[in-house]
Every structure is written in C-alpha cells, then in structure tokens.
Amino acid sequence: MLDPEGNTTKRSLELLGYNNVNQVRVGKKIxxxxxxxxxxxxxxxxxxxxxxxxxxxxxxxxxxxxx
Amino acid sequence: MLDPEGNTTKRSLELLGYNNVNQVRVGKKIxxxxxxxxxxxxxxxxxxxxxxxxxxxxxxxxxxxxx
Known part of the structure; x- marks a missing residue:
C-alpha cells in the first residue's frame, strides 16, 4: 500500500540525521x-x-x- | 485540547444523518x-x-x- 506521508516523513528524518529509520507508516486514529x-x-x-x-x-x- | 478535524468530522457525520455521535477525536499514528x-x-x-x-x-x- 502506498504511503506518501510515511515516505516523506522518512526522508525528513534522514535529513535531520536519523539514518536508523528503516520504514515509516502513517495512519489516522479516530x-x-x-x-x-x-x-x-x-x-x-x-x-x-x-x-x-x-x-x-x-x-x-x-x-x-x-x- | 482543540481538535478542529474532530469537530469537522462530527458535523459531517451529522449531515449524513448520524446523530448518535457524541464526540469525535482525530489522532495520528506513526x-x-x-x-x-x-x-x-x-x-x-x-x-x-x-x-x-x-x-x-x-x-x-x-x-x-x-x-
């Protein structure tokens, strides 16, 4: 399943120097x-x-x- | 705590005819x-x-x- 927000968040974390993040998935909880x-x-x-x-x-x- | 997305969602559900919803809170799960x-x-x-x-x-x- 595509997760554009998760991918964008992962790249942002890498830019902040966090290279230990393998995957990010973002969901909504209602x-x-x-x-x-x-x-x-x-x-x-x-x-x-x-x-x-x-x-x-x-x-x-x-x-x-x-x- | 303010929850604009929760309030908007509640109103939308009411417009769809769901009047049994007392409160809606929206959170993100990462x-x-x-x-x-x-x-x-x-x-x-x-x-x-x-x-x-x-x-x-x-x-x-x-x-x-x-x-």
Whole structure:
C-alpha cells in the first residue's frame, strides 16, 4: 500500500540525521463516542461511516475497535 | 485540547444523518521501524524525533510505544 506521508516523513528524518529509520507508516486514529443499542449495531454504524466518510477503501485499510 | 478535524468530522457525520455521535477525536499514528542499541536508546531517539518533527508539543499530545 502506498504511503506518501510515511515516505516523506522518512526522508525528513534522514535529513535531520536519523539514518536508523528503516520504514515509516502513517495512519489516522479516530475516536468516536457513540450511542448504540448494541455492540453489533455500533460496529455496523461505524462501518458505514467509514465507507461513506472516514476512510477511502481504495487507498486505506481500516479497523474498528469497540471499547 | 482543540481538535478542529474532530469537530469537522462530527458535523459531517451529522449531515449524513448520524446523530448518535457524541464526540469525535482525530489522532495520528506513526509506525517507525527503527534500529537501536537498546529500548531506552530507541525511546530517546523517537522522543527527539517527536519534538523536532513528528509532533507539535503546543497542540499535540504524543505517546511512544516500543514493540
């Protein structure tokens, strides 16, 4: 998976003198405080939110965790 | 802590009809594959990277985890 931000960050770290960095991957973490009738309902809602707005399935992998 | 991206995301979800979202916070997760002589050395290096490039201490909280 392409990660332009990760590659740019790696090059910037190298320019700052950090040559011990083998790889950089950048992801986004979204915390949602959400009401739902059940854990399953919340997961279903959030999955739809991901496909509609929060993630671009073409270039992003996403994972849903319910605490 | 201000979270403009979180607030904008919440409003967008409401416009899509999701009124069960109480709060949205957006963070960045950076995965570094890095060589180091010890866990302590790696943490020290990464902390410096955070202060120099990866985070803005004025507006960001950051946490370092070594796996």
């Amino acid at each position: 915390f949602l405080e959400i009401d739902g009738s059940s854990k399953e309902q919340v997961i279903e809602d959030v999955d739809k939110m991901c496909r509609k707005l929060l993630a671009n399935p073409v270039i992003h992998n996403y994972e849903i965790r319910v605490d | 995965f570094l594959e890095i060589d180091g002589s010890s866990k302590e050395q790696v943490i020290e290096d990464v902390d410096k990277m955070c202060r120099k490039l990866l985070a803005n201490p004025v507006i960001h909280n950051y946490e370092i985890r070594v796996d």
